[in-house]
Amino acid sequence: MKSIKQILNSSEYNKQISVNGWVRTKRMSKNVAFITLNDGSTINNIQIVVDADKIDFAILDKIHTGAALKITGELIKSQGKNQNVEISASKIHIYGEANPDEYPLQPKKHSLEFLREIAHLRFRTNLFGAITRIRHAMIFAVHDYFNKNGFYNIHTPIITGSDAEGAGEMFRVTTLPPKDAPVTEDGNTDFSKDFFGKETNLTVSGQLEAELAALALSKVYTFGPTFRAENSNTSRHLAEFWMIEPEIAFADINDDMNLAEGLLKYCVKYALDNCNDDLQFLTKRLINEEKNKPQNERSELNLIEKLEFILKNNFERLTYTEAIDILKNSKQNKKKKFKFPINEWGADLQSEHERYLVEKHFKKPVILTDYPKEIKAFYMKQNDDGKTVRAMDILFPGIGEIVGGSQREENYDKLYSRIKELNIPEKDMWWYLETRKFGTVPHAGFGLGFERLMLFVTGMTNIRDVIPFPRTPKNSEF
RNA sequence: UCCUCUUUAGCUCAGUUGGUUAGAGCACCUGACUGUUAAUCAGGGUGUCCCAGGUUCAAGUCCUGGAAGAGGAGCCA
Numbered sequence: 380m381k382s383i384k385q386i387l388n389s390s391e392y393n394k395q396i397s398v399n400g401w402v403r404t405k406r407m408s409k410n411v412a413f414i415t416l417n418d419g420s421t422i423n424n425i426q427i428v429v430d431a432d433k434i435d436f437a438i439l440d441k442i443h444t445g446a447a448l449k450i451t452g453e454l455i456k457s458q459g460k461n462q463n464v465e466i467s468a469s470k471i472h473i474y475g476e477a478n479p480d481e482y483p484l485q486p487k488k489h490s491l492e493f494l495r496e497i498a499h500l501r502f503r504t505n506l507f508g509a510i511t512r513i514r515h516a517m518i519f520a521v522h523d524y525f526n527k528n529g530f531y532n533i534h535t536p537i538i539t540g541s542d543a544e545g546a547g548e549m550f551r552v553t554t555l556p557p558k559d560a561p562v563t564e565d566g567n568t569d570f571s572k573d574f575f576g577k578e579t580n581l582t583v584s585g586q587l588e589a590e591l592a593a594l595a596l597s598k599v600y601t602f603g604p605t606f607r608a609e610n611s612n613t614s615r616h617l618a619e620f621w622m623i624e625p626e627i628a629f630a631d632i633n634d635d636m637n638l639a640e641g642l643l644k645y646c647v648k649y650a651l652d653n654c655n656d657d658l659q660f661l662t663k664r665l666i667n668e669e670k671n672k673p674q675n676e677r678s679e680l681n682l683i684e685k686l687e688f689i690l691k692n693n694f695e696r697l698t699y700t701e702a703i704d705i706l707k708n709s710k711q712n713k714k715k716k717f718k719f720p721i722n723e724w725g726a727d728l729q730s731e732h733e734r735y736l737v738e739k740h741f742k743k744p745v746i747l748t749d750y751p752k753e754i755k756a757f758y759m760k761q762n763d764d765g766k767t768v769r770a771m772d773i774l775f776p777g778i779g780e781i782v783g784g785s786q787r788e789e790n791y792d793k794l795y796s797r798i799k800e801l802n803i804p805e806k807d808m809w810w811y812l813e814t815r816k817f818g819t820v821p822h823a824g825f826g827l828g829f830e831r832l833m834l835f836v837t838g839m840t841n842i843r844d845v846i847p848f849p850r851t852p853k854n855s856e857f
Numbered sequence: 858u859c860c861u862c863u864u865u866a867g868c869u870c871a872g873u874u875g876g877u878u879a880g881a882g883c884a885c886c887u888g889a890c891u892g893u894u895a896a897u898c899a900g901g902g903u904g905u906c907c908c909a910g911g912u913u914c915a916a917g918u919c920c921u922g923g924a925a926g927a928g929g930a931g932c933c934a
Binding site for chain 1: 885895
């Protein structure tokens with residue numbers, strides 16, 4: 380059976396065809412009724428024409444928004460204005476009814492908050508259909524980009540026995556009973572009795588394992604779920620999210636930046652080339668949303684224009700030190716408009732500073748490099764100045780940090796002393812250190828939050844709306 | 858975790874200074890209508906006013922505590 384997407388593009392008129400789908404709306408008059416059907420293959424619907432002289436209208440009493448139907452009939456050119464083709468039904472089969480007293484979706488605008496509460500049904504809306512199709516396209520584009528560039532995908536472990544990544548609070552994985560768990564002599568939980576014989580957690584990053592593979596296969600990437608037990612209540616954080624983490628050997632931070640910029644542009648181009656209908660829909664949606672805003676708060680570019688803008692412009696690259704200078708000398712800072720004024724080198728940049736650089740100063744994506752080592756992770760390559768590390772963060776308009784990466788410290792002694800300085804347990808890191816002992820090589824990598832990429836491509840503003848079933852503090856429904 | 862705001866019908870929301878029977882649009886039901894486009898027109902009333910206390914003759918409205926949601930911040934991707 381053909382999908383609605385295929386039927387809408389076909390011109391096989393006056394032939395019997397069948398189509399499956401769910402009812403979006405039903406419109407009735409005395410002698411003719413119209414059913415708008417969607418099967419998720421495209422954002423576009425097919426109109427079913429029901430003539431009273433061909434179909435017993437009694438069946439229409441059972442058909443409401445949400446019902447699943449099989450329609451058999453003829454594909455004809457439409458007399459109406461909003462569609463080229465439609466199906467004149469000769470037979471209607473109801474797979475499943477949707478009781479209108481109970482079915483929560485109506486042919487009207489629902490709030491995103493309400494749709495989150497019915498995440499099992501929100502796929503059936505135009506908006507979540509579009510987002511879901513784009514999400515698929517972006518997953519495919521990521522793999523496509525790496526595959527075309529000679530990368531190997533590796534699966535890094537979901538359950539990890541090391542807690543050295545330091546990327547955030549972890550979720551414990553255990554089979555010990557919640558009550559009366561075995562206890563050691565000093566009163567702590569005795570993890571030697573646990574399934575793995577030690578304390579284990581869900582991974583917060585596949586980076587360290589990806590590095591191991593890169594130091595043999597040269598170019599690798601992971602694309603898997605990541606878990607952070609941070610009590611983050613924002614529109615940009617999830618407790619369970621998907622992360623893309625490439626690692627490249629024989630490479631420095633510039634190769635790393637080129638790779639990241641190349642990947643982001645490839646994904647954006649892929650969306651523009653392959654998701655046109657859905658992007659058109661999202662673009663119109665955002666324009667409608669902004670009609671309620673005063674003129675000066677509306678965005679200069681619409682969604683599709685924003686995506687095209689990314690392709691046409693190089694990301695602005697500058698060091699943390701240069702960024703501090705710009706911020707320090709900005710009118711914003713001098714007029715004390717920043718909540719956190721920039722006074723001295725070494726401070727971590729706040730969201731307001733990142734937004735200023737991206738949205739006000741450069742008005743395009745920015746890559747910041749060479750951060751103070753104190754505010755960055757232990758594995759980042761130390762610069763000769765003794766103060767900074769070869770880190771790079773990509774900041775996107777409206778989203779903030781979308782990529783965080785670095786050249787890795789490949790020198791055993793420097794890495795070892797940093798681990799000691801930060802009191803990271805050596806017993807957890809022996810395998811990581813060994814790669815610097817045997818055939819070490821300059822290498823680099825980054826992490827790209829997949830849902831943050833989705834935010835940018837879809838123009839959505841809440842990360843809970845670009846993943847089917849968001850996991851956030853106090854919410855693990857579905 | 859912190860700050861701010863919100864919570865009234867299935868959904869989106871209004872509800873004045875504390876006052877009598879709790880309001881609208883949409884959805885739904887009934888009817889009308891020769892092809893509609895979130896159809897239109899006429900009629901029909903949905904309710905634990907988030908929860909628990911308190912003030913008061915009287916609380917949807919005021920106070921205290923709690924919960925959930927949203928926006929912002931921190932943490933980060």
